[in-house]
Amino acid sequence: MLELGFEWRPEEGRTVLAHRRHEGPLRVQKALYPEGPALCQVLVLHPPAGIAGGDALTLQVALASGSQALVTTPGAGKWYRSKGPQATQVLDFRVGDGAVLEWLPQETILYDQLNGHTETRVQLGADALYVGLDLLCLGRTASGETLRQGRLGMVARIAQQGRLLWSEQGAIEGGSRLLQSPAGLRGMPVSGTLLVAGRAISNEVLDACRAVVPAVGEGAVTRLPNLLIARYLGPAAEPGRAWFVDLWARLRPALTGREAQVPRIWHT
Template sequence: MPDASHSPSLPRSHWQARLSLGFVNDAGTTRLTEREHVGPLRVQKALYPEHPSVCHAVIVHPPGGVVGGDQLDIAVRVGREAAVFISTPGAAKWYRANGHVSRQTVRLDVAAGASLEWLPQETIFFNNAHVHLDSAITLHGDATYFGCDILCFGRTASGETFNAGTIAQHCTIRRDGKLIWFEQGRIEGAGTIMHSPLGLAGKTVCATLLVAGKPITPSALTTLREKLGPQVGITQTKAILVVRHLGNSSEVARALMMQAWQALRPLHLAREAVVPRIWNT
């Protein structure tokens, strides 16, 4: 695909893409039983790299990037006692706005006894991107949720900074109808938050891992902090464990989030973390 960030007059209509996935536990095997899509969002097949009880799915966006005006809608439902791991084959790229706002809406619903690991690879915002990201996670009973975001502002490897554009985020997590996590923010490329110590403090990469499940023990929390070191901040509340990192390298952020996931997965899901091959390609 041509680099749409450098093709403001590229003759294409805006993509309106939707993907709906449903998973159920079938006698100990998690199966992908619902797969509906409109536009360029796909899951090609269910994968079982670790055990039939855990279904892995890779969401593919064939255009390779999101142009101003595109809209992506993703809905995932995980049935009782099912276990699902969802990732992406590579970094998501949000190109410059060209006068339009791009949007992504994610709706995740996880039944009692089930788990969903939502671990896409990093997201890169090109300069002059205008993006709205909206995520709503609904948990039932003792459902467990892992969710990770690695946000990269500008293509630093190409010498590009994010000094124009807007990124707006809104995220909620509810358990049995009760709001247990609410976060929203708006980052202006030309605003002070990019350099404020209360914002990104001049860093170009921020990463967050949220884990909604049974709180880990104080000793496990101490061990995790010692393992990850001073590059991350870790907060444990009654409902959510939060791991955050600010830096200038997507590779470092990804490695830290992976280490956190590898340490926390056995504690929350009673199974070892099997790194998907797609993360190493």
């Protein structure tokens, strides 16, 4: 388990990583400020590099009112094959009034024969903003691996001041009809979701996002009250990530007044 707590200190004009506690392999190296003192950026490290059968990982992130944080990862996440035991991951995010949390991990690779379950819980205060990215790669396609067996269960829930904004649950099962179905993943090995929750999306911003077309693959954008959902489906992670970054570049200035700046670690 890794617990992170961020605070806004107006006398210093900065967001600080005020609380950090861990049990197990998850770590964070240090607080970084590549975009200035108002926004704190941290890299969540998982030295084993992947989640194996029987692992139970929990990441808890709490932002006090007015604070801003961007949390990312130094490389692709992995769900390894399992001979039986289920692995679990829980993301528990609490974003205070007026605070901004951007959860922008790099892509996640699902190994053949995995057995996993992941749950994301987000609680937002008044005028809080959450941006969450989830990009899944089914198998190690560069090595010719596909997801023939295994299962990943997924649950996501976002609420603001006690009102439910988003609830979704599903599963990806190796070898299932969903992977090839025209109503499912259509044989594509990469799918992704970008969720932007907590603040209203204007018609102008929505139109700007819908005008962005992935260079490869397909994308779609939907708006609900205080929520924007973008979905990607394609043959590789790189064009999917590039499309999500293009959307972020249009959403971030409108919602936070800050230009989009890709984390440096993504280029290493």
